[in-house]
Amino acid sequence: MAGETIALAQQEEDRLETAVREHARLVYRIAYSVLRNPADAEDATQETFLRALRYGKRIARIHDQKAWLARIAWRVAVQRRKNMSRVGAGTEEAGESLVSPGDGADRILLERERNAILGRLISALPSQLRDALVLSTLEEIAPREVAVMLGISEAAVRSRTFRAREILRERLLASTGPRT
Amino acid sequence: MDPMERERDVDRWLDSALSQLGKAEPRAGLESRVLANLQAERDRLASRRRWWWAAGAATALAAVVLAVWVGESARERNRGGTAGTSTTHSEEARRSMRPRPAPQATAPQVAANQVTASRVADAPREVAQRGPANGPIRRVAGTPKLAQFPSPQPLSEQEKILASYVAQYPETAALVAQARAEALQRDREEEAAEAATGSMR
Numbered sequence: 001m002a003g004e005t006i007a008l009a010q011q012e013e014d015r016l017e018t019a020v021r022e023h024a025r026l027v028y029r030i031a032y033s034v035l036r037n038p039a040d041a042e043d044a045t046q047e048t049f050l051r052a053l054r055y056g057k058r059i060a061r062i063h064d065q066k067a068w069l070a071r072i073a074w075r076v077a078v079q080r081r082k083n084m085s086r087v088g089a090g091t092e093e094a095g096e097s098l099v100s101p102g103d104g105a106d107r108i109l110l111e112r113e114r115n116a117i118l119g120r121l122i123s124a125l126p127s128q129l130r131d132a133l134v135l136s137t138l139e140e141i142a143p144r145e146v147a148v149m150l151g152i153s154e155a156a157v158r159s160r161t162f163r164a165r166e167i168l169r170e171r172l173l174a175s176t177g178p179r180t
Numbered sequence: 181m182d183p184m185e186r187e188r189d190v191d192r193w194l195d196s197a198l199s200q201l202g203k204a205e206p207r208a209g210l211e212s213r214v215l216a217n218l219q220a221e222r223d224r225l226a227s228r229r230r231w232w233w234a235a236g237a238a239t240a241l242a243a244v245v246l247a248v249w250v251g252e253s254a255r256e257r258n259r260g261g262t263a264g265t266s267t268t269h270s271e272e273a274r275r276s277m278r279p280r281p282a283p284q285a286t287a288p289q290v291a292a293n294q295v296t297a298s299r300v301a302d303a304p305r306e307v308a309q310r311g312p313a314n315g316p317i318r319r320v321a322g323t324p325k326l327a328q329f330p331s332p333q334p335l336s337e338q339e340k341i342l343a344s345y346v347a348q349y350p351e352t353a354a355l356v357a358q359a360r361a362e363a364l365q366r367d368r369e370e371e372a373a374e375a376a377t378g379s380m381r
Contacts, residue, residue: 013222017215024211032204042206042213049214050221118197137202165194172190 012057019065020049026066026140027073033134034077035084036119044080048073067145074135074149114172121171125164132160133168 024045031044051072052059062068122130135146136157147154335343346353 016218020211020214020218024214025206028206028210029202029204032206033201038204038207041204042210045206045210046214046217049218053218053221114193115197118194133198134201137198139199139202165198169187169190169194172194173187 012059015059016049016053019052019059019069023066023069024049026138027069029138029140030070030073030135031077031080033138034074034081036123040080040084041077044073044077047076047080051076066140067148070141070145071149078131117172117175118168121168121175125167129160129164129167132157133164136161 027048028041028045031048032038032041035041035044048069052069055062059065122133125133131150132146132152135141135149136143141149143154143157147157150157152160
C-alpha cells in the first residue's frame with residue numbers, strides 16, 4: 001500500500017518534471033508577451049508550475065498538457081498584469097532586451113527606441129486586440145489554441161490580429177516617420 | 181525618404197519586432213529553477229501534511245482519553261451514588277426499625293414494631309404523593325434506588341426474632357398481624373377523610 005503510494009507520487013513528480021522540461025520556455029514566452037518584463041515573466045512561470053503542482057494526480061488525465069499549461073500561464077500573466085501598475089517600466093525593459101546583439105551602436109539605439117515605442121503602442125491597444133496579437137506572435141501556439149485560450153473563434157483571432165497590426169503600423173508610421 | 185519605401189521599412193521592422201517579441205528567451209537555467217522551486221513546495225506541503233496528521237492523531241487520542249475518562253467517572257458516580265444511597269437509607273430504615281433497647285421484646289410488640297417500621301419506610305413515598313394539604317405536590321425525599329431489590333442485606337436481630345416467633349406461633353402471629361393491618365387501614369381511612377374535609381374547607 002505504502003509502496004504503491006510512493007510509486008504514484010514518483011510518477012506524478014516525473015510527469016511534472018517532464019512538463020517543466022518541455023514547456024517551461026513556452027510558459028515563459030506567454031508570460032513575457034503579456035508582462036513584457038523578464039523578472040515578472042519568470043515569476044509568472046514559477047507560479048504557473050506551482051499551480052500545476054496543486055493538480056497532483058489529475059495531471060495524468062490531461063490530454064494536451066501544452067495547451068493546458070499555456071492557458072494557466074495566460075491566466076497567471078493576465079492576473080499579474082492587472083495587479084501591477086508598472087507595465088510602462090516593463091515595456092522599457094522589453095525594448096532593451098529585444099535588441100539583437102552584434103549591431104552597431106547607432107543601430108542598437110535606434111532599435112531600442114523603436115522597441116520602446118512598439119511596447120507602448122502594444123500596451124495602448126484595446127485589450128481584445130492586444131491579447132490576440134501577443135499570443136499570435138508565439139510560434140509554439142497555433143491559432144486554434146489561441147482561440148481556445150481567449151474563448152473566441154479562430155477567425156476572430158485572425159481578424160483581431162490583423163486589426164491590431166494595422167493600428168500598430170499606422171501609429172508607428174506616424175510616430176517614427178520624421179526621424180527615419 | 182520615399183513614402184512607399186518608408187512604409188515597407190516600417191512593415192519589415194514591425195514583422196521582425198513582433199517575431200522577436202514571441203521569441204523572448206529566459207535566463208539560462210529556468211527549468212532548473214522551476215524544478216527546485218517545485219521541490220521546495222513539495223517539501224513544504226509534505227511537512228504541512230505531516231503536521232496535520234500529527235495534530236489529527238493527537239486530537240483523536242485526546243477525544244478517546246476524554247471519552248474513557250467521562251465514561252469511567254460516570255460509572256464511578258453511579259456505583260458510589262448507589263452504595264451511598266443504600267447505606268444511608270438502609271441505615272436510617274434499620275435505625276427506625278429498631279426500637280432502642282428492646283432485647284426481650286414480646287411478640288405483639290415485635291409485630292407492632294415491624295408495622296411501624298414499614299410505615300416509616302413508606303412515609304417518604306406517602307408525603308411525596310399527598311404533599312401539604314393546599315400546596316402543590318412536592319417530593320420530600322426520594323425512594324432509594326437500589327442496584328438490587330430487595331436489598332441483599334442479612335436480617336437484623338429484630339427481624340430474626342420476629343421470624344423465629346412467626347415460626348413458633350404462626351396462628352397468633354397471623355392474628356396479631358391481621359389486627360395491626362386492620363388498625364393501619366382504619367388509620368389511613370381516617371387520615372384520608374380528614375384530608376378530604378380539610379381540602380373542602
